[in-house]
Amino acid sequence: MRGKQLIEQAAKIIRKGGIIAFPTETVYGLGADAFNALAVARIFEVKGRPYFDPLIVHVANPADVEKLVKEIPPSAKKLMERFWPGPLTVVLLKVNNIPDIVTAGLRTVAIRMPNHPMALSLIKESRCPIAAPSANPFGYLSPTTAEHVREQLGDRVDLILDGGPCPVGVESTIVSFLEGKAKLLRPGGVPLEEIESIIGRVEGGPTDDRLSAPGMLPRHYAPRTPIVLDWNEKNIEFYKNKNIGMLAFREKENHLKISHTEVLSKKGDMREAAANLFAAIRRLDALNLELILAEPIPEIGLGRAIMDRLRRASGTRFADSSSDQSDSPNGHSEE
Ligand code: TXA
Ligand code: MG
Numbered sequence: 010m011r012g013k014q015l016i017e018q019a020a021k022i023i024r025k026g027g028i029i030a031f032p033t034e035t036v037y038g039l040g041a042d043a044f045n046a047l048a049v050a051r052i053f054e055v056k057g058r059p060y061f062d063p064l065i066v067h068v069a070n071p072a073d074v075e076k077l078v079k080e081i082p083p084s085a086k087k088l089m090e091r092f093w094p095g096p097l098t099v100v101l102l103k104v105n106n107i108p109d110i111v112t113a114g115l116r117t118v119a120i121r122m123p124n125h126p127m128a129l130s131l132i133k134e135s136r137c138p139i140a141a142p143s144a145n146p147f148g149y150l151s152p153t154t155a156e157h158v159r160e161q162l163g164d165r166v167d168l169i170l171d172g173g174p175c176p177v178g179v180e181s182t183i184v185s186f187l188e189g190k191a192k193l194l195r196p197g198g199v200p201l202e203e204i205e206s207i208i209g210r211v212e213g214g215p216t217d218d219r220l221s222a223p224g225m226l227p228r229h230y231a232p233r234t235p236i237v238l239d240w241n242e243k244n245i246e247f248y249k250n251k252n253i254g255m256l257a258f259r260e261k262e263n264h265l266k267i268s269h270t271e272v273l274s275k276k277g278d279m280r281e282a283a284a285n286l287f288a289a290i291r292r293l294d295a296l297n298l299e300l301i302l303a304e305p306i307p308e309i310g311l312g313r314a315i316m317d318r319l320r321r322a323s324g325t326r327f328a329d330s331s332s333d334q335s336d337s338p339n340g341h342s343e344e
Pocket of ligand 2: 151
């Protein structure tokens with residue numbers, strides 16, 4: 010089955026309460042009818058996702074937002090007009106008929122209009138908004154190809170729509186609009202600078218975790234292999250005799266003994282680096298390395314989202330506040 014027919018079949022499954030993995034421009038999502046609480050519950054079950062972590066509701070038309078929220082503040086409207094369809098999620102006060110399981114009982118709902126023809130046709134054809142998290146087991150890296158979804162969720166979903174690799178490669182930027190203030194809850198595919206150029210200063214940066222979305226846990230988007238981000242001349246001795254891989258931003262020489270290097274972008278292009286990020290980490294993760302050294306990149310533009318995901322993948326985000334029982338200089342206690 011191809012094209013239109015496949016979408017029709019997928020939409021039929023959604024309308025009957027099934028769950029579908031589908032491509033978006035950011036990462037693959039695992040979707041269900043946002044108004045079918047039972048179908049949404051299956052998403053949580055399949056992902057092993059805790060119920061306190063709410064889902065993003067995907068729409069195919071900005072006008073659909075009006076039915077989901079109490080009001081759309083002017084600044085939210087401006088961003089939706091500028092960035093939709095695209096990797097921007099807005100968090101607004103929800104109307105009461107959105108099931109609590111979608112929003113984890115919060116008074117708000119997260120909404121975005123994805124910029125992917127397959128995602129948009131699926132939502133239109135299903136004739137309902139689609140609640141969808143990234144299509145990965147909870148805590149693991151988001152999938153950026155249909156193959157990633159197949160490997161991890163395979164037969165546990167009703168259908169996987171294959172739209173090729175996701176062009177953006179990191180999840181959407183999440184901005185909340187409550188009490189008249191715009192706050193950044195997650196850096197993502199739309200750079201903060203571009204958002205601020207339209208609505209002015211946005212509160213909360215990637216380092217302010219008190220403002221984060223409920224699902225933004227310190228260790229998240231994580232591969233099995235420990236990722237080390239804060240290696241330097243002083244602590245590098247510790248890693249010398251290990252089987253290590255390198256996640257490099259651009260191509261460059263170093264004197265370390267590395268078994269495999271993944272270069273995110275030869276020319277040092279942030280967009281290309283973001284698009285390659287999760288697939289590159291997955292490839293390294295499949296090599297049974299003892300450790301992955303990741304090269305930090307400048308935290309401007311998409312670099313913010315990339316560094317946010319790398320910190321969470323390495324579990325070093327809360328290094329100061331968590332008790333460190335590990336013997337590594339970097340604080341890896343989990344693996
Ligand atoms: O690009 C994306 O956003 C992808 C694609 C599939 O659309 N989706 C995605 O969903 O990354 P997920 O579930 O992996 O991440 C959604 C994040 C979670 O951290 C969740 O806590 C937060 O959005 N979130 C959802 N509803 C929220 C709300 N009402 N208030 C604050 N944060 C919310
Ligand atoms: Mg996710």
